[in-house]
Amino acid sequence: MTTETLDAVVVGGGPAGATAAHELATSGRRVALLDRAGRIKPCGGAIPPRLIRDFAIPDHLIVARITAARMIAPSAREVDMPIEGSGYVGMVDREHFDEFLRVRAAEAGAERHTGSFERIERDADGTAIVVYATKAGDEVRLRARTVIGADGAKSRVAKQEVPVAAKVPCVFAYHEIVESPPDRTGRFDARRCDVFYQGRHSPDFYSWIFPHGPVTSIGTGSAHKGFSLRGSIAELRRTVGLDGQKLIRHEGAPIPMKPARRWDNGRDVVLAGDAAGVVAPASGEGLYYAMVGGQFAAKAVQACLATGDARALRLARKQFMRAHGRVFWILGIMQYFWYSSEKRREKFVSICQDKDVQRLTWESYMNKQLVRRDPWAHLRIFFKDLAHLFGLEQIAARLERPKA
Template identity: 60%
Template sequence: MYDVFVVGGGPSGATAALDLVNSGHKVALLDRDGRIKPCGGAIPPRLMQDFDIRDEQLVAKVNTARMISPTGRHVDIPIENGFVGMVDRKDFDPFLRARAAAAGATALTGTFLRIEREEGATFVVYREKATGEERRAQTRLVIGADGARSKVGRAEVPGGDKIPYVLAYHEIIKAPGKSEVYDPVRCDVIYDGDISPDFYGWIFPHGDSASVGMGTEVSSVDLKQATAALRDAAGLSDCETLRKEGAPIPLKPLDRWDNGKDVILAGDAAGVVAPSSGEGIYYAMVGGRVAATACAATLASGRVKDLRLARSLFMKEHKMVFRVLGSMQNAYYRSDERRERFVSLCHDIDVQRLTFEAYMNKKLVRARPMAHLKIGLKNLAHLSGLVAPTRV
């Protein structure tokens, strides 16, 4: 008998399990063995502080972001007074699961099948990997942290079967030496309709390796072919390919995260990936934390309405950031001409500073109102075509 059964052991599920164990609850954490999500792997200092992630988990520290336009123009944005940490999910996720297990969570390896209810009791049914047999565990609450195509969400939460998503694909390659086109301390973000007609491509350093990939919502795009074109354009075609991964990335937080009785969603299953940037690790871990908070409150009070706390706590802190980033994606990602203007806008020092202050601290910066006003006016000028794209 568990207080909470967590389905999915990525950053969200592992964080929820750890928080719940640390607050004195009996927790099971179910994960499929060998699952690695395609991910650039960037994590901000705020994540490292909030979730006690030490430097030894990082495979690289990035000090510059390069934004590349459809015509090949670029702007390098320095990360002032800090760095962005890079992790490799094949190592980072197991670390998070192991940390939760060491704290007291029961680690289970298998595949979620369904939830059954009998005479007021809730059971999670899963297929155990080691034996191939079905197992059934009784629990008071369930957290579905099983990704954008969440089986838990589709079966249990209204709207959980209608989450929009981008398909992402990347290849982990053996990193080349530093050159004019590759820098082991720089993240490259490529805004080019030939690579992705509605999102972007990326080249992110991972120490001895690098993540090269892209994402799109357009079903007709061949993700592997687009990634090959990206590697060719960046001079990375001859680098050894270490592994290939693909998965959906949600585009919008669900309107509801719980079923009103015993299930709550977290992370990608709840849709908490930032628009425009596609950043997911930090928001997944926050999603796991608020899900744990909501479960602890429900278990203490006996009120199932307390499950709603997860979404309300998350949106109170991050709703405005998601709204602004969503507006940016809708405005600039629709054509190469708009992408060209977006990269041009990134030359502005006010844009650079406020963008990275918001990224590093996960808050919209309000300290310089005149800078915000200037950015708003410049944004309108670029969108309306009153200014020509900056040439590099």
């Protein structure tokens, strides 16, 4: 056991944990970052411009620049959603992206530790002792005034310290990283993400093909027990002509679909990232929200350390939900409603061809906030949604925005 008392131990070295450790170290706090080596989370790897700006992501980590998305309906109908102007969505490879964030935290002063979290113990005065196991099987103990649990969905930190957060419902995601074919081979486009809303590939979520430059992520997710994710990806690869591409690696992991009701233990532990459930419903986007959640967790820990008041740890969830709770609520409704049947998925993809929907969707995604201007566009979308929902396509067509 280390003799010193750290200000914080961050359990988990993904984007949330590495960001939290960087924030604390930059502020002069003594912080340890514990990560389990060799684990890469299945992830499409899309990051919006706001993440790139806010977190100073260097160009060399952007392996592809996506300028359009293609939505594929159950009937195989395709709707393209181009990004207007010069905007793009950056694509990163989590293997290198996460390590960059961990190195940046260490360069700011965080101590890096490698091992598997085991448990939190308490010494005689109640101070937390984070226990982890090294690869050799030895146990190491780190004494800390606070702990940030950023160890992913089904968090072991949450299970021990914030049990309600460990019960968040999850989608299980699986993807395969394959060598990219030459651009424009068949249906493959190196600057476009393909999203499949087809029950045969996912009965309750969606499947994707996301180009990452020299490699491509082909993945899917589902909460249905017994649904074969590997079988789904094998079929998808055959369908789109990518079954012959060399497999580089594959990963699977649970992805939470709802923010936990509580993120702290009221004492000295607060959660961040997947451990707190901050993956956006409907889209499954988690990178931006994980990193913002890591920031909020670090700020809450700072307030707790400065005041000695454990109630300050509540600020992490309170501030996150104030900033993004409405978006999560809307996306949750979308997933519950539009993903519930093939008929509704078909209508959802049909709605995506609307130019107002495309423009407002991209603006909201790229800037990570709801677009409040142009109220007439929102009103048109509302009535067109109702028309599509009730099968009144002729009325929906009349509500289309006039072409310039």
